[in-house]
Amino acid sequence: MQFPAAADTVIDRLHESRDTFADVTKSGSLKVITSLLRPAVRGYVLRRGKRDDGRTDLETAAPAQFDWRYRRDRQDLAKLYRTAKQAQWDSDVVLDWSTPVEIGNPGKPLMDPKLFPLQDYPAFQRLSDAEKADQGHALVSWLLSQFLHGEQGALFAACQVTQAVGWIDGKLYGATQAMDEGRHVEVFHRYVDEKLRRLYEVNDNLYVVIDALMCDHRWDMKFLGMQILIEGLALGAFGALRQVSSEPLLRKLLEYVMRDEARHVAFGVLALQRYYKEGLSAAELREREDWCFEMSVLLRNRFLAHEVYDEYWAHKMPRRQWNEIAMTAPFMLMFRKRMFKRIIPNLKRIGLLSERIRPHYAQLGLLEYEHGKAATELAPDDLVQDVE
Numbered sequence: 001m002q003f004p005a006a007a008d009t010v011i012d013r014l015h016e017s018r019d020t021f022a023d024v025t026k027s028g029s030l031k032v033i034t035s036l037l038r039p040a041v042r043g044y045v046l047r048r049g050k051r052d053d054g055r056t057d058l059e060t061a062a063p064a065q066f067d068w069r070y071r072r073d074r075q076d077l078a079k080l081y082r083t084a085k086q087a088q089w090d091s092d093v094v095l096d097w098s099t100p101v102e103i104g105n106p107g108k109p110l111m112d113p114k115l116f117p118l119q120d121y122p123a124f125q126r127l128s129d130a131e132k133a134d135q136g137h138a139l140v141s142w143l144l145s146q147f148l149h150g151e152q153g154a155l156f157a158a159c160q161v162t163q164a165v166g167w168i169d170g171k172l173y174g175a176t177q178a179m180d181e182g183r184h185v186e187v188f189h190r191y192v193d194e195k196l197r198r199l200y201e202v203n204d205n206l207y208v209v210i211d212a213l214m215c216d217h218r219w220d221m222k223f224l225g226m227q228i229l230i231e232g233l234a235l236g237a238f239g240a241l242r243q244v245s246s247e248p249l250l251r252k253l254l255e256y257v258m259r260d261e262a263r264h265v266a267f268g269v270l271a272l273q274r275y276y277k278e279g280l281s282a283a284e285l286r287e288r289e290d291w292c293f294e295m296s297v298l299l300r301n302r303f304l305a306h307e308v309y310d311e312y313w314a315h316k317m318p319r320r321q322w323n324e325i326a327m328t329a330p331f332m333l334m335f336r337k338r339m340f341k342r343i344i345p346n347l348k349r350i351g352l353l354s355e356r357i358r359p360h361y362a363q364l365g366l367l368e369y370e371h372g373k374a375a376t377e378l379a380p381d382d383l384v385q386d387v388e
Contacts (some may be wrong), residue, residue, distance in 0.1 A: 020336060028106045029290035036294060039211035049149075049207035060214045062160040067168045076270050076376075078167035083177035084263055089256055090186045099249040101195040106133045110140040110196075111244050114240060117305075117329035123316060130293075135312055140191065142240060142308050145200035148188040150234060153210035154264075155181035155312070157226040164219035165271065173267055180260040187253055195249070200307045205298050212295075220275060224288060227268020228346050232375075233299050235261040236339035243338075263343065265296070265375040272350045300336060300364070340366050342375060349374035 042048045068164050069341035072078060091189045102108045106129040113132050116139065124132070163175030172322050202210075213225040224263050229349050234257060236243040276285060344361065347353045348370055353361070361367050 001100055007258065018107065029294075030293055031287055032290040035216075035291070036208070036212055039208045039215065042211055043204045043208035047204065048211070049204065050204040058211060058214050060156075062164050064163040064217060065166050065219075066148075066367070067166065067171070070168050074167050074169035074270075077167065077267070079171050080263060080267060080270065081169060081173040081176060081286060084173060084180070085262070087259060088176070088179065089183075091190075091253075091256075094256060095187070095253055096249065097190070097194070101247060101249060103137050103196065104130060104133045106130060109133055109136050110247050110250070111136060111241070114189075115244055115331035117326050117332055118313075119329070121325065122383035135308070136170070137196065138198065138306060138308050139309065140245075141196045141306055142200045143237075143303075144188060144196065145198075146186065146203055146206055146303075147234065147237070148192060148199075149202040149206060150210075151184040151188055151231060153206075153213070154230060154234075155185055157213060157222055160214070161219065161222050161226065163223065166219075170267075170271060177260075177267065180264070184257055184260065185188045187257065191250065191253060193208065203304075203307065206305075207365075209295060209298050215290040221288070221291070222274060223268050223271050224292065224352075227264055227271070228350070229295050229299060231261055231264040231268065231342065232343045232346055233339040235265060236341055237303075237335065240335045240338035249276055262375065265346065268303055269346050269349055269374055269376045283350065285354075286356070288290060289352045289354060292352055293357060293360050296340070296343065296366075297362075297364070299339075303332065303335060303339075341369050341372060345372040345374045361378050 101110075106113070113119075113136050116124070116132065116136055118135075124135075127135070155178065158174060158178040161277055162171050162178060165171055165174060209225070209230065212232075213222060216222065216225075238254045238261065240260050242251050242258070245251060276288070280288075302324055304326045306319070306322075309319065313322060344353065353370065358367060
């Protein structure tokens with residue numbers, strides 16, 4: 001049977017994403033799987049994040065809750081708000097943008113070339129030093145591009161959370177986070193554009209997560225997806241990249257961003273732990289547990305760097321082989337370890353790590369982090385140091 005070109009493309013994309021579709025059904029929750037189906041089709045099949053005009057329109061749904069009494073009764077959030085006000089920073093002042101960043105210089109790599117995922121792959125070993133440096137530059141550019149795209153999602157989500165949260169102390173803090181996220185978009189774009197001069201499109205896994213988060217009408221799901229999962233993973237990812245890079249401007253940029261992210265994660269824990277303990281039924285908690293697990297799988301797969309694979313290696317190895325290398329390479333293993341180090345304790349603190357869901361995380365090797373401290377147990381500076 002002869003399919004039209006568009007149908008061939010859809011079939012190819014479904015084939016490419018078959019492993020991911022299989023991954024995000026592991027919880028077995030039909031309700032959660034159904035809720036992710038439309039974002040998955042928009043992301044994996046229609047590739048809404050990769051349109052030629054570089055724009056994506058989303059039909060979002062977010063309630064706006066006004067508090068006409070302005071009751072200030074959440075002292076923990078009020079304290080976080082005061083901290084956030086005092087910790088605002090100006091990227092033009094604290095970062096030295098005149099710092100030169102050399103691209104493609106084997107003597108000054110953005111990250112240690114020994115950490116490249118294909119380091120032990122014979123075809124990569126046969127490349128020249130300049131070619132290896134070029135692919136290292138591509139990988140760092142890809143990582144920072146995904147950070148940038150994630151921060152844009154965080155900016156929009158922060159605005160939604162601020163209008164939806166029911167406490168004035170939460171709204172005041174949310175306003176500081178919206179400012180933080182705008183600043184993060186600014187600094188990551190400036191670094192990618194001016195220093196690396198290489199912007200990659202949004203990864204399909206990340207797009208699906210952002211799509212699902214922005215289009216969910218429930219305020220607590222936005223908190224759960226953004227503050228606990230995306231911000232928590234970003235905090236770990238920034239720490240991992242900062243640890244392996246010797247580029248001074250990038251290290252300084254990541255340090256300032258991480259201090260902001262530490263507060264954002266604490267905001268999520270403070271906002272949700274009481275609500276989930278007192279305001280939800282057992283069935284609603286089960287749905288959120290399953291949703292978190294499915295999102296964790298998507299976010300873990302977010303860092304498979306398929307865009308780098310398509311550019312350099314698609315004609316040399318099948319995608320499944322690339323995935324296996326990316327999942328088992330020492331740097332990527334360390335990267336994921338840093339990312340989930342804070343997520344699991346935070347899920348446990350807000351009551352979403354029951355005995356029912358634990359085996360799913362155990363299968364991914366993530367339960368080793370469950371006895372760590374939650375975000376609210378560490379000061380922002382301590383939390384930054386803890387993920388490095």
